[in-house]
Amino acid sequence: MLTAVLRGGSVGFRKGLGAWKALSTSRxxxxxxxxxxxxxxxxxxxxxRFDQDYGEMPASLNxxxxxxxxxxxxxxxxxxxxxxxxxxxxxxxxxxxKVPGLAVILASQRRECQTYVRNKVIACEEAGxxxxxxxxxxxxxxxxxxxxxxxxxxxPDIHGILVQLPLPxxxxxxxxxxxxxxxxxxDGFHPLNMGNLAMRGREPLFISxxxxxxxxLLLRYGVEIEGKRAVVIGRSNIVGLPTSLLLQRYxxxxxxxxxxxxxxxxxxxxADIVVSAVGMPNLVRGSxxxxxxxxxxxxxxxxxxxxSEYGYRLTGDxxxxxxxxxxxxxxxxxxxxxPMTIAMLLLNTLEAxxxxxxxx
Amino acid sequence: MLTAVLRGGSVGFRKGLGAWKALSTSRxxxxxxxxxxxxxxxxxxxxxRFDQDYGEMPASLNxxxxxxxxxxxxxxxxxxxxxxxxxxxxxxxxxxxKVPGLAVILASQRRECQTYVRNKVIACEEAGxxxxxxxxxxxxxxxxxxxxxxxxxxxPDIHGILVQLPLPxxxxxxxxxxxxxxxxxxDGFHPLNMGNLAMRGREPLFISxxxxxxxxLLLRYGVEIEGKRAVVIGRSNIVGLPTSLLLQRYxxxxxxxxxxxxxxxxxxxxADIVVSAVGMPNLVRGSxxxxxxxxxxxxxxxxxxxxSEYGYRLTGDxxxxxxxxxxxxxxxxxxxxxPMTIAMLLLNTLEAxxxxxxxx
Numbered sequence: 001m002l003t004a005v006l007r008g009g010s011v012g013f014r015k016g017l018g019a020w021k022a023l024s025t026s027r028x029x030x031x032x033x034x035x036x037x038x039x040x041x042x043x044x045x046x047x048x049r050f051d052q053d054y055g056e057m058p059a060s061l062n063x064x065x066x067x068x069x070x071x072x073x074x075x076x077x078x079x080x081x082x083x084x085x086x087x088x089x090x091x092x093x094x095x096x097x098k099v100p101g102l103a104v105i106l107a108s109q110r111r112e113c114q115t116y117v118r119n120k121v122i123a124c125e126e127a128g129x130x131x132x133x134x135x136x137x138x139x140x141x142x143x144x145x146x147x148x149x150x151x152x153x154x155x156p157d158i159h160g161i162l163v164q165l166p167l168p169x170x171x172x173x174x175x176x177x178x179x180x181x182x183x184x185x186x187d188g189f190h191p192l193n194m195g196n197l198a199m200r201g202r203e204p205l206f207i208s209x210x211x212x213x214x215x216x217l218l219l220r221y222g223v224e225i226e227g228k229r230a231v232v233i234g235r236s237n238i239v240g241l242p243t244s245l246l247l248q249r250y251x252x253x254x255x256x257x258x259x260x261x262x263x264x265x266x267x268x269x270x271a272d273i274v275v276s277a278v279g280m281p282n283l284v285r286g287s288x289x290x291x292x293x294x295x296x297x298x299x300x301x302x303x304x305x306x307x308s309e310y311g312y313r314l315t316g317d318x319x320x321x322x323x324x325x326x327x328x329x330x331x332x333x334x335x336x337x338x339p340m341t342i343a344m345l346l347l348n349t350l351e352a353x354x355x356x357x358x359x360x
Numbered sequence: 361m362l363t364a365v366l367r368g369g370s371v372g373f374r375k376g377l378g379a380w381k382a383l384s385t386s387r388x389x390x391x392x393x394x395x396x397x398x399x400x401x402x403x404x405x406x407x408x409r410f411d412q413d414y415g416e417m418p419a420s421l422n423x424x425x426x427x428x429x430x431x432x433x434x435x436x437x438x439x440x441x442x443x444x445x446x447x448x449x450x451x452x453x454x455x456x457x458k459v460p461g462l463a464v465i466l467a468s469q470r471r472e473c474q475t476y477v478r479n480k481v482i483a484c485e486e487a488g489x490x491x492x493x494x495x496x497x498x499x500x501x502x503x504x505x506x507x508x509x510x511x512x513x514x515x516p517d518i519h520g521i522l523v524q525l526p527l528p529x530x531x532x533x534x535x536x537x538x539x540x541x542x543x544x545x546x547d548g549f550h551p552l553n554m555g556n557l558a559m560r561g562r563e564p565l566f567i568s569x570x571x572x573x574x575x576x577l578l579l580r581y582g583v584e585i586e587g588k589r590a591v592v593i594g595r596s597n598i599v600g601l602p603t604s605l606l607l608q609r610y611x612x613x614x615x616x617x618x619x620x621x622x623x624x625x626x627x628x629x630x631a632d633i634v635v636s637a638v639g640m641p642n643l644v645r646g647s648x649x650x651x652x653x654x655x656x657x658x659x660x661x662x663x664x665x666x667x668s669e670y671g672y673r674l675t676g677d678x679x680x681x682x683x684x685x686x687x688x689x690x691x692x693x694x695x696x697x698x699p700m701t702i703a704m705l706l707l708n709t710l711e712a713x714x715x716x717x718x719x720x
Contacts, residue, residue, distance in 0.1 A: 031441055031444045031445060031448070031707060032441070032576055032707070033576060033579040033580055034572065034575050034576055034579055036563055037557070037562075037563050037564075037567075037606075037609045038561060038562065038563050040609055040610060040611070041560045041561055041609075042611075081391055081392070084391045085391065088391070173561070174559070174561045174562055190555070191552055191555030191556045191558075191559055191562060192551055192552045192555055193555070194554075194555035194558055194559055195550070195551030195552055195553070195554035195555030195556075195558070196551045196555075197397070198551075198554055198555070198558055198601060198605070199534070199551055199554055199597045199601065200401045200595070200597055200601075201398060201401055201533070201534045201597070202397075202398070202534055202551060203396055203397050203398050204397075207397075212394065215394050216392055216393060216394055219393040219394055220393055226620055227620040227621065227622050228622075229622075229627075235560070235608065236560075237559045237560055237561070241558060241559065241560075245558070246397075248595065248616060248618075249397045249400055249401075250400060251400070251402075251618070251620040253615065253616065253617060253618070253620070253621040253622070253627065254615065254616055255613065255614065255615040256608060256613065256614060257613060258608075258611070258613070260586055260587040260611040260613070261587065261613040262587050262588075262589075262613070267589075267613065347391060347392070
């Protein structure tokens with residue numbers, strides 16, 4: 001229930017809005033109550049709200065009429081797409097003697113960042129795409145990143161540039177991403193790309209790889225999107241937000257659930273399509289899902305596992321064992337969205353190169 | 361219920377996607393099933409789904425425990441803001457001998473467009489803001505609009521430029537809006553502004569006037585937004601979309617309802633805050649509202665009325681007589697969001713001038 005307290009304009013600010021006064025001196029918003037938007041930005045903290053312990057499955061899910069959801073095999077689809085990309089790259093090489101080139105700027109010694117970049121480089125190699133990695137120290141300056149961006153921007157053999165996220169905290173991620181040249185922004189994180197993704201009648205130069213991969217999975221598995229209720233859990237600039245915008249372009253009725261959402265479980269349960277992109281293992285239990293829902297698990301979270309090759313394994317947001325008993329189709333982690341993200345990156349790079357060479 | 365038909369990749373395209381093949385020749389998306397986004401864009405047609413006849417009020421609303429919703433007096437708040445703007449403009453004039461300047465490009469002989477522009481000009485005058493209108497013929501070319509934009513862009517006394525929408529159909533509205541210089545885009549319709557509105561950590565140069573006005577009304581009436589469920593009905597680039605993005609920046613849990621939404625009534629009834637921006641009289645009946653909801657009616661639709669000064673009057677999307685019995689607060693039409701939109705336009709223009717002169 002909303003408690004609409006009508007206080008005739010004498011509304012005090014609540015938590016999170018403290019920065020308003022500091023910022024408002026440089027605006028004429030003293031006239032308004034509404035603060036600068038960045039002053040509203042707060043850390044999305046799910047962990048205090050949800051118990052990460054993966055306890056017993058609710059008895060209600062353990063019934064005899066259990067569904068066994070179809071596995072949405074992202075790996076198989078991604079392999080197919082990568083093979084088609086390799087063919088296209090080969091055709092390009094034969095026709096004009098050029099191949100697409102992807103540049104990666106890596107400024108993090110975090111294990112998973114290193115792994116992501118290594119996987120991207122291997123995928124490029126396999127597709128015949130040139131890759132070029134600039135490794136910077138954790139303590140690098142914004143100028144060093146800018147310099148790397150400029151070098152790659154001036155290099156005509158590089159058609160896509162990505163800055164591996166997350167960046168170390170002392171760097172202004174948003175500023176760095178804004179400096180990427182639009183026609184090489186293969187991650188699609190530039191705000192102009194985001195605006196063009198959001199607005200009907202417009203086409204972004206690139207659609208972010210993960211959202212693009214999610215939609216491709218839905219389309220290939222024949223999941224109807226138009227008119228269906230989709231709930232996107234998480235609203236990061238790189239996954240949750242663009243996924244919600246993209247689903248809306250496909251005419252889904254989209255609700256974005258975030259860390260401030262009351263009763264996220266109840267809202268998720270209304271959805272025909274659930275996309276979870278939080279990065280919190282087992283956040284989405286079986287009880288969060290409507291029977292027959294399609295579940296796309298974008299969450300990847302490294303958990304220690306001494307038996308794994310790298311000492312850890314990836315787990316998703318969705319409690320897979322419970323979800324398969326309720327949903328009609330689920331992506332596994334790993335092997336679901338992850339491989340699609342890389343395939344879409346290769347495809348965006350190919351697309352950038354085709355545009356650059358006017359090769360179709 | 362979703363009928364997730366898993367057809368192993370053999371999915372045919374459905375209505376609305378016909379343009380895909382034509383467009384895909386210029387992209388490498390032959391590899392993907394997902395078409396260019398603009399090929400998905402279809403006309404939002406509410407009228408075939410909802411009966412516009414304003415029939416009897418459902419008996420269930422006619423109970424003795426009727427609420428009588430507070431009227432959200434947009435006109436009074438807008439007047440207050442306009443008076444504060446006038447004071448600021450006067451201070452600017454006294455201090456640096458300059459006033460803000462707003463340019464309007466009007467390329468429509470539609471009655472309501474003419475009225476909107478006239479109202480903006482009068483509002484500018486009252487606030488001490490210079491206004492300059494370029495009137496073009498209905499049949500004008502894109503070059504003529506571009507020429508008008510360029511002239512205003514080069515004029516240092518003009519700080520805000522707006523193109524009055526809708527433009528005649530032969531003109532590419534999106535292209536025209538993209539050509540507006542960012543620092544004078546006081547309507548905030550440029551896709552870069554939209555991207556910066558959508559993405560956390562970023563601040564648009566201007567927030568579109570109507571969404572900004574809606575939020576200001578909610579804040580001034582003490583309506584809690586954070587964590588509340590908000591349903592935005594309509595997803596136009598100029599109102600529905602930016603309003604949904606702005607509410608999300610304020611940490612509402614936002615669902616966007618559009619012409620493809622199944623059971624919009626049911627979804628709207630979940631909302632603590634309903635913003636309707638469709639332009640269809642009486643679309644939102646009392647039965648669409650949860651008891652105690654706050655209702656912002658952005659819809660303005662001219663209906664013939666020989667008793668009115670201009671031969672017509674404006675009516676909203678919300679069936680006001682029913683809404684006041686269910687909601688806790690409602691904006692009237694006229695006198696709700698409309699005056700706020702104009703006040704926000706003046707404020708954005710003032711803000712643009714302050715930036716230009718570095719006057720704070």
